[in-house]
Amino acid sequence: xxxxxxxxxxxxxxxxxxxxxxxxxxxxxxxxxxxxxxxxxxxxxxxxxxxxxxxxxxxxxxxxxxxxxxxxxxxxxxxxxxxxxxxxxxxxxxxxxxxxxxxxxxxxxxxxxxxxxxxxxxxxxxxxxxxxxxxxxxxxxxxxxxxxxxxxxxxxxxxxxxxxxxxxxxxxxxxxxxxxxxxxxxxxxxxxxxxxxxxxxxxxxxxxxxxxxx
Amino acid sequence: xxxxxxxxxxxxxxxxxxxxxxxxxxxxxxxxxxxxxxxxxxxxxxxxxxxxxxxxxxxxxxxxxxxxxxxxxxxxxxxxxxxxxxxxxxxxxxxxxxxxxxxxxxxxxxxxxxxxxxxxxxxxxxxxxxxxxxxxxxxxxxxxxxxxxxxxxxxxxxxxxxxxxxxxxxxxxxxxxxxxxxxxxxxxxxxxxxxxxxxxxxxxxxxxxxxxxxxxxxxxxxxxxxxxxxxxxxxxxxxxxxxxx
Numbered sequence: 001x002x003x004x005x006x007x008x009x010x011x012x013x014x015x016x017x018x019x020x021x022x023x024x025x026x027x028x029x030x031x032x033x034x035x036x037x038x039x040x041x042x043x044x045x046x047x048x049x050x051x052x053x054x055x056x057x058x059x060x061x062x063x064x065x066x067x068x069x070x071x072x073x074x075x076x077x078x079x080x081x082x083x084x085x086x087x088x089x090x091x092x093x094x095x096x097x098x099x100x101x102x103x104x105x106x107x108x109x110x111x112x113x114x115x116x117x118x119x120x121x122x123x124x125x126x127x128x129x130x131x132x133x134x135x136x137x138x139x140x141x142x143x144x145x146x147x148x149x150x151x152x153x154x155x156x157x158x159x160x161x162x163x164x165x166x167x168x169x170x171x172x173x174x175x176x177x178x179x180x181x182x183x184x185x186x187x188x189x190x191x192x193x194x195x196x197x198x199x200x201x202x203x204x205x206x207x208x209x210x211x212x213x214x
Numbered sequence: 215x216x217x218x219x220x221x222x223x224x225x226x227x228x229x230x231x232x233x234x235x236x237x238x239x240x241x242x243x244x245x246x247x248x249x250x251x252x253x254x255x256x257x258x259x260x261x262x263x264x265x266x267x268x269x270x271x272x273x274x275x276x277x278x279x280x281x282x283x284x285x286x287x288x289x290x291x292x293x294x295x296x297x298x299x300x301x302x303x304x305x306x307x308x309x310x311x312x313x314x315x316x317x318x319x320x321x322x323x324x325x326x327x328x329x330x331x332x333x334x335x336x337x338x339x340x341x342x343x344x345x346x347x348x349x350x351x352x353x354x355x356x357x358x359x360x361x362x363x364x365x366x367x368x369x370x371x372x373x374x375x376x377x378x379x380x381x382x383x384x385x386x387x388x389x390x391x392x393x394x395x396x397x398x399x400x401x402x403x404x405x406x407x408x409x410x411x412x413x414x415x416x417x418x419x420x421x422x423x424x425x426x427x428x429x430x431x432x433x434x435x436x437x438x439x440x441x442x443x444x445x446x447x448x449x450x451x452x453x454x455x456x457x458x459x
Contacts, residue, residue, distance in 0.1 A: 153330075171235050171257065174308070212370055 035191050036062035042184040044213055049183075051154065055213035056085050056180070059096075061205050062190060065164075065185035067147055070178065074135035077149050077158060077177040084109075084160055085106055085125065090210035096122045097163075098194040098201055105150055107161035114206050122200065127160035134158060135177045142172035147184035164189055240309055240331045242267060244277070248287060248312060258287065261313040268318075273326060277307045277312035278338050283312060286338035286345075293349045296422070301454045305357045308332035314339045325352030329359040344392045351419040356409060357453065364449045367410040373441045374400055380409045394420065396445075400438030417442045419457050429459075 007015070042061030049055050051068065056124025058065040071078040084090060084174060092114035097105035111118040118125075134155040142148070142165060150161035158177050165172070166189060182189070193205045236245045236455075245259040245278040252258070260283055267273040276315055278286075294310065302308065306329045316337035324391060327333070327346070334356055338349060358365050371380070390417055391404030401407055406416040421443060433440040450457050 167237060171239060171247070174255060175239065 008013050024085065037190060039063055039187050040185075041188075042066055047184070048214070053181075053212075053214050055183075056082070056210065057213060058090075058185075058210045059208040060188050061144050061208070062188045062191040063185060065188050067164075067180045068183050069180040070140075073138045073140055074149075074177050074179055076132050077179045080132050080158070080160075081149065081162065081179045083129075085210050085212055088210070089127065089160065090207050093207050094201070094203060094204040095192045095206070096204055097199050098192050098204070099192045099199050100196075101166050103165045103169075104189050105161060105163040105194050107150070109160050115160045117204075119192070119200075119202070123161070124191050125160075130158045136174050138178075140173055140178040142169045142176075142178070143181075144168055146172070146178060146184050147180040147182065148172060148176035148178050151176065154162065166190060176199070225279050228348040233244070238356070240311075240333050242311060242331075242333070242335075244313060248283070249291070253295060254297055254302055255308070256294055256297075256302065256310055257308060258291070258310045258312060261311070265313070272319045273317070273335075275311075275316040275335060275337065278312060278314040282314070282338060285310065289346060290336065290338070290349060293346050294353070297353070298456070301457055304360075305329070305353075306332050306360045307334060307353070307356045316340070324357070327352060327356040327359055329356055333354050337448060341392060347403075347419045347423045348392070351415045351421040354415040354418040355411070357410045357418075357450070358414065361449075361453055364452060365411070365414060368444065370414060370442070372409045373438050373445070375438075378407075380413070381405065398436045398439050400436065400441070400442075413442070414446060417446050421446060424459075 005017060034094050039062045041056075041182055044055065044057050044064065044066055047066070048067070054071065055071040056067045058067060069078045069082060071082075080142060081104075085195075089109055092182045093106055093109060093118060094112040094114070094117060095104050095106045096108055096112050097103075106112065108125035109127045111121040111123070112125060132149075134151065134157075136155070140146070144167055149158040150163050151159075163177065164182060165178075166186065193201055193203075195201055234243075237243055242259075242265060244261055244263045244265045246262050248258040248260045250257045250366070261277040264274065264276045268274055290310065290312070297307075307327075312335060313335065314337060316326065316335060320327065320342070322337070323338055326335045328335075336352065337350065342415055393404075394402055395404075401413065402416045402420045406413040417439070425434075429443065432442060432445060447459065450459075
């Protein structure tokens with residue numbers, strides 16, 4: 001005959017504690033794993049814009065980044081940027097250069113496309129449309145959220161790559177062609193995958209879509 | 215070798231990537247912003263600790279102390295403020311690096327221009343007697359580097375007496391004196407006699423530094439210098455017609 005043993009109250013407390021610990025651990029795991037959990041995703045349809053024709057929406061893994069373009073400051077730069085956005089050229093293109101809390105860079109159409117990433121050459125690719133002249137004479141404050149066209153070490157080599165800064169960079173004025181500024185969704189960019197010991201990202205995040213509002 | 219690799223890898227993985235905007239722009243380490251909101255948009259940096267440059271790391275400069283830096287900055291700013299933003303853009307000069315005891319391969323120098331990175335490195339402790347004029351001398355080297363096609367050394371040499379010869383290089387001569395001659399005889403200073411480009415830089419720096427009356431006086435008394443002054447004036451006007459000496 002098997003004798004039934006009753007659990008003591010201290011054993012019950014330990015049992016409940018272990019169950020709670022398990023729930024908290026697994027809950028925390030999912031919270032930590034979901035990097036986008038507390039990031040607000042802005043819907044451009046719910047926002048009234050002063051210049052709706054100059055609004056572009058970049059969709060990244062954690063949501064929308066709403067950017068206003070400045071054709072008055074850099075007409076040629078914005079024209080190129082907008083043309084590439086309208087042709088969906090930036091879709092599935094990697095954020096190949098990310099420096100935590102400093103900048104994210106994307107737009108290598110040649111070596112940065114999902115499915116045909118070339119880690120050896122990423123950052124050097126071209127759009128096929130040729131380079132354009134730097135537009136660096138107009139006053140522009142490179143504050144947090146500013147969007148500029150990337151270039152090589154020389155001026156007049158802007159093409160399709162762009163960067164968005166996550167902190168103020170006053171030294172960028174007069175160096176890089178500004179094309180716009182993030183109005184909403186800077187937090188989305190802070191969640192783009194970065195690496196602790198390298199600016200260039202292994203298995204990077206990608207732009208899901210990049211479209212003009214109108 | 216394996217141990218060395220292991221140490222290097224450990225260092226790479228432990229050390230987080232830290233972006234330095236100044237380094238990314240001009241590839242000179244250990245710099246901080248001194249002043250960036252200037253009238254002609256020149257941006258001034260200073261060395262926070264010594265740095266070495268060049269393929270063989272033969273360019274060396276030390277960090278200046280705060281007091282010297284503040285004093286010399288005012289002098290440098292006053293002199294470089296003579297150049298307009300448009301002119302600076304044409305000569306591709308944007309960044310001024312201030313440091314102390316600048317040398318190339320152990321030889322002290324007042325400045326090192328690099329028009330590719332739009333930078334002029336200045337030794338704030340260089341020859342205090344002629345410091346202001348030397349700033350313009352170094353600016354001329356920036357101009358010359360950016361507009362090499364304008365400044366023809368063969369043409370320049372012809373201004374001198376036929377029996378005069380420059381040295382092979384500016385550092386392979388004892389002609390280093392910077393005090394302005396009372397009797398010029400075709401050259402403003404002893405250093406002018408080192409090389410054609412140094413001679414041009416000396417003419418330019420005197421043109422900027424001396425007043426018009428003094429320049430006119432020299433032009434009347436020295437035929438060779440008169441030709442050299444006209445040459446420099448014409449070439450600078452070709453770069454920027456609005457430039458005033």
